[in-house]
Amino acid sequence: MELNSRKEGDAVVVSVKGRVDALTAPDFEKYLSEQADKSEKSLVVNMKELYYISSAGLRAVLGATKKLKEKRGDMMLAEVQETVREVFEIAGFNKFLKIFDTEKSALEQI
């Protein structure tokens, strides 16, 4: 798993590559939590090169989403691969986080 981030106005854009499983999820969780703190408002997570996520990864996303809600910010996912997207949808996470086709369209919503 590889993690990067950059500031984009009031938001922070995180990109996650590789796989988030029970082994890598603790690092992902810590990173997302730190970036949620750094962001003035919302977090955009680009998942273009994320090929696998399990419930351990969902826990990390849920934790950061709760944190962002406290400052009225949103968790936004962009460019999510089909298999990963399906995991979010079956878990019902699409109810409280927004999924965008492109990073650009996510940033335009902030």
Added chain:
Amino acid sequence: MFSQITLPATLGNLRQFLDFITTCAEKQGFCPKRVSQIELAAEEVLVNIFSYAYSEPGGEVSVTCGSDSARLLIRFEDSGIPFDPLSKEPPDVTADVSERGIGGLGIFLAGKFMDEIHYRREKDRNILTLAAAPKAESEVSL
């Protein structure tokens, strides 16, 4: 033909178990997407066993993988405390973020992606089996 792997029930062995299972699914000709769903279901079951089966280190898990005609069958066996992960209340996947917990989500996902999931206690062992057809049932309903 069925093959088997037995290793200590620790997170450090997760990748080795998953490599064994995905190789088995690929050999049966399952497509990459279905292999990924099988991998996820297997991870959720294994992590449950690693977390709850043994109170002391040293316990093992055996995974057997093979196929009966069209379906892939995976059996997980441990000699830990009796634990039926399917007896847990399923999570409310319609709840909003503030009421969301994460408990039970892993096994819920495994059940959604697999065609069958069963638990039984036999001769002081926990036996959990997964059955997967080449195409996920969930694809029909989504």
